[in-house]
Amino acid sequence: MKTIIILGDGMADYPIPELGNKTPLQAAHKPNIDRLAALGRSGRLATVPPDLPAGSEVANLAVLGYDVHKVYNGRGVLEAAASGVPVQADDLAMRCNLLCLENERIKNHSAGHISTPEAHQLIEALNSELADDRIRFYPGVSYRHILVIKNGNAKLKLTPPHDVPGTLWRSVVPQSSAPEGNETAALLNDLILRSQEILAHHPVNLERIKNGKDPANSAWFWSAGKRPQMQTFQEMYGLSGAVISAVDLLHGIGVYAGLEVIHVEGATGLSDTNYAGKTAAALDALKRVDFVYLHVEAPDEAGHEGNAKLKTRCIEDLDQKVVKPILEAALASSEPFQIAFLPDHPTPCSTRTHSYDPVPFVIFTPGTIPDAVSRYDEFSAEAGIFGLIHNGEFFRLLYP
Ligand SMILES: [Zn+2]
Structure with missing residues (x-):
């Protein structure tokens, strides 16, 4: 089965007084993301091991199923590959x-x-x-x-x-x-x-x-x-794939993972990014390849700014402009594909930097029975059927 992972960088957070002691994920109006949770199965993922820096490079490598202790070589070499x-x-x-x-x-x-x-x-x-x-x-x-x-x-x-x-x-x-x-x-x-x-x-x-x-x-x-000793997705999983992101680090990971790196015009990495263009490119790529990694940087930037309102709005944009059309496409498609939705790490607005806390994730695989979780946020995911898993274990849930 084909897969789209939608990754909202830094989305997870702590409860914020300004949002009525809710996290941005709890405060956002996001009917499509919640529907994904209701249709799918949830869990929590600890992406970054305590002995490594809580950077996006480590966290995204973990989401993609790599053993981060083996492949992490800093961001310089990933940025080099991207250029x-x-x-x-x-x-x-x-x-x-x-x-x-x-x-x-x-x-x-x-x-x-x-x-x-x-x-x-x-x-x-x-x-x-x-x-x-x-x-x-x-x-x-x-x-x-x-x-x-x-x-x-x-x-x-x-x-x-x-x-x-x-x-x-x-x-x-x-x-x-x-x-x-x-x-x-x-x-x-x-x-x-x-x-x-x-x-x-x-x-x-x-x-x-x-x-x-x-x-x-x-x-x-x-x-x-040094150049990371990374196997390609073809070698690890027998999958062809593509990555869509505004961020060099993700492009570099894509190069070493053997993924097609798709550049979308107007993808800025900020809250004004071209959501529709990225979504269209993801659905289009899925016709050619088995797996698409759609990375959206905007909520992370809002977290680094400490801007809870902006972060909430980024999540609402993700809901309307990314998750909605992709979920509708998955439900209407004669060739069912699965959707995973998660951040790489929290970027709490209170600390304005990445944290090591586990992130909530949801996987919707057409034809499987959902668990009891019907909302998507840091606390709802605690009741998810997948429980708490660690870095490289996530990708294996998609292809058991
Ligand atoms: Zn990140």
């Missing part, structure tokens, strides 16, 4: 930010959200001065780029710059986490220093300073990892 950067088995790939330093401190992680054309000139300058047989920079979007080091070692302690605005940059430079990483850490420190010399006098930055904008006056490296 088409070739990463070989002995390569170390990582994120390279162009950021703004001021008075020896990290002013911001984005160099004032530098434009892509400006950033590409700077990355080109870094490559012409610093790249060699071993080192290469790959340009991405705005401040987000990739560095690949041949035979680099991943035993590193790297600091995501968005976590440390205002910090003295020398206090958070790359370090090794084990002696094997010493050489790579020294190389990264050298690259940071040399990038600063090159960028300081680059015409793009002189122009930005003249116009009162933040210069991109340093490269910064974080989330280094």
Whole structure:
């Protein structure tokens, strides 16, 4: 049987006083999602093991049935795959930010959200001065780029710059986490220093300073990892598949999972995303492939903003613009397909960051007897027939 997983990133939450002590999932008017729960079977899923970061990359890998302890190699290498950067088995790939330093401190992680054309000139300058047989920079979007080091070692302690605005940059430079990483850490420190010399006098930055904008006056490296040893969906389950998302991380997971990566125009990752376009693309893809992963980033962004009302509205949009047409298609189809609906992790509005709590899920498989759960939210799912399951176990429920 074919399957669509609809993933509302970060949807789950805690009760919020502003919503009458309901979670956004409880407060939202979502008749179609609740109907899915009434027709299907529910449970709770602990996606992220306590010893790994509660990131979307780990959580989505878990939903897709991967053993996250084996395949998780950081987000840098997934973003590299998403941008088409070739990463070989002995390569170390990582994120390279162009950021703004001021008075020896990290002013911001984005160099004032530098434009892509400006950033590409700077990355080109870094490559012409610093790249060699071993080192290469790959340009991405705005401040987000990739560095690949041949035979680099991943035993590193790297600091995501968005976590440390205002910090003295020398206090958070790359370090090794084990002696094997010493050489790579020294190389990264050298690259940071040399990038600063090159960028300081680059015409793009002189122009930005003249116009009162933040210069991109340093490269910064974080989330280094090796190419993940991931089996494809064909190898693991004998399934062909596609992923639809606005987010690079999901595209990268799709590349390594052997899924077709479908780009939908107007998919922004925000609450104004092109829901209808993504839904149409998902239903269309399902005619060709066995499995579609439809990822919607918007509720996560609302959670990071701490905006409970917006998050509730994102869930209502998901209900009307995504779940409704997909459920109607499943019920009307001569070729029944199953629908799963869940978040990857909670992004509580109160903490504005991801949490490790289990998430509610529902699976509707045409022809199976539903359980007693008739609403979809964090608490209703506790009575679900699947109980509490852990990371890689979820996907096996779809193909027992
Ligand atoms: Zn997420």
